[in-house]
Amino acid sequence: MRRAAALVLLAVLATGLACALSAIPFGRDKIDVANHYIREGVEETGAANLVTSVVVNYRGLDTLGEVTVLFVGALGVGVMVYGRPAHGGGNREKASLIVTTGSRVLFPLILLFGIYVFLHGHLTPGGGFQGGAVIASAFLLLYLARPGRTLSRAKLGTAEAAGGLVFVLVGVLGLFATGYFLQDFLPKGRPGVLLSGGVIPLIYVAIGVKVGSELARIIGDLIETE
Amino acid sequence: MTLLEAILIAIMMAAAVAASVFKDLISAVIACAAVSLIASILFYLLDAPDVAMAEAAIGAGLTTAIFVLAVRKTERYER
Numbered sequence: 001m002r003r004a005a006a007l008v009l010l011a012v013l014a015t016g017l018a019c020a021l022s023a024i025p026f027g028r029d030k031i032d033v034a035n036h037y038i039r040e041g042v043e044e045t046g047a048a049n050l051v052t053s054v055v056v057n058y059r060g061l062d063t064l065g066e067v068t069v070l071f072v073g074a075l076g077v078g079v080m081v082y083g084r085p086a087h088g089g090g091n092r093e094k095a096s097l098i099v100t101t102g103s104r105v106l107f108p109l110i111l112l113f114g115i116y117v118f119l120h121g122h123l124t125p126g127g128g129f130q131g132g133a134v135i136a137s138a139f140l141l142l143y144l145a146r147p148g149r150t151l152s153r154a155k156l157g158t159a160e161a162a163g164g165l166v167f168v169l170v171g172v173l174g175l176f177a178t179g180y181f182l183q184d185f186l187p188k189g190r191p192g193v194l195l196s197g198g199v200i201p202l203i204y205v206a207i208g209v210k211v212g213s214e215l216a217r218i219i220g221d222l223i224e225t226e
Numbered sequence: 227m228t229l230l231e232a233i234l235i236a237i238m239m240a241a242a243v244a245a246s247v248f249k250d251l252i253s254a255v256i257a258c259a260a261v262s263l264i265a266s267i268l269f270y271l272l273d274a275p276d277v278a279m280a281e282a283a284i285g286a287g288l289t290t291a292i293f294v295l296a297v298r299k300t301e302r303y304e305r
Contacts, residue, residue, distance in 0.1 A: 117279070126275075222296070
């Protein structure tokens, strides 16, 4: 009986979703805002990657909120494991030779790639969130390859706080310089070169450091405690 | 929709069903990772490389690790 009711509910839900989605004209020009971003985006923000210009410049406040949500998530994990005894990190079994040797080669490369992704967020696909996630996965590899080793989670916390502070500070500087919070106040530069896009590279470096240390700390919290 | 996209979507749906059917939670987590990985390939094929990178790094990489750690802290088999 319950199963039948669930199936009926699912069918209703699927029809509703199908009706709603089929009415959306995907791929056709519809919204003026979207057209404005596509036509004027590069000119107005100086960022060659349109996605980044929307995420960091036009919708910078939303991104600040997103970063805050991630912070609250990390805080939740931190509170959950707080006070639990640390058992000295990682798996108790030794990692295989392939993993330990591979991690020695791959760890610096993954770290470098993560930094590249967030440093070039305004030029190529990617940005602070993607770069940060790549950096955190490098730390995950380190945990897998060296059981028993611990990272300084306090230092990760400091890096995370610094990233968040730089983001807000750039926003406040914009408030003083132009009258609007998170408004771009630096010269735009020539689109396509590394030093362009005004405050976008600054904010993306801050987000990259923050997200990277935050996710690494979540993993560290889960691995290093009982 | 190309043939490649159709095949990927079929595998993705199979993995999604498998994730909810498996009683071994580690297997279910791996099936979830497969869903994320294929989603990221599809995002790339649909010309959304930014989303594809986020999906691959977070969905297929870190979330899987966090789920595996959570399973290790609780129970491996669904009752």
